[in-house]
Amino acid sequence: MTLTVLVVLALGTFAFRLAGVVLNDRLVLTEPVRRAVSVSAIALIFALAVQSAVAEGTAFAGYARLGGVVVGAVLVWRRASFLTVVVAAVATTALLRFLGVA
Numbered sequence: 746m747t748l749t750v751l752v753v754l755a756l757g758t759f760a761f762r763l764a765g766v767v768l769n770d771r772l773v774l775t776e777p778v779r780r781a782v783s784v785s786a787i788a789l790i791f792a793l794a795v796q797s798a799v800a801e802g803t804a805f806a807g808y809a810r811l812g813g814v815v816v817g818a819v820l821v822w823r824r825a826s827f828l829t830v831v832v833a834a835v836a837t838t839a840l841l842r843f844l845g846v847a
Contacts, residue, residue, distance in 0.1 A: 813838030
């Protein structure tokens, strides 16, 4: 059962990717549709990031993790380097947990 599901998902993923390559020149999108697709992709990635920051399973992940994500987001907004963003976010989360913030 599990192997069948994995094979079906793999084939579906391959088919979607192949459709993008095959239909790239044949499918003409208007400019408003192109913008909507672009914005929806950004919104989806943002929603996944927020969900990962706020929830762990079905429970609230805690304020320490959320604080680290906020610090990281501010540094990204200020165009800090990737290493700076990661280290600052991890350090913020660790410090908040050390101080007893759940």
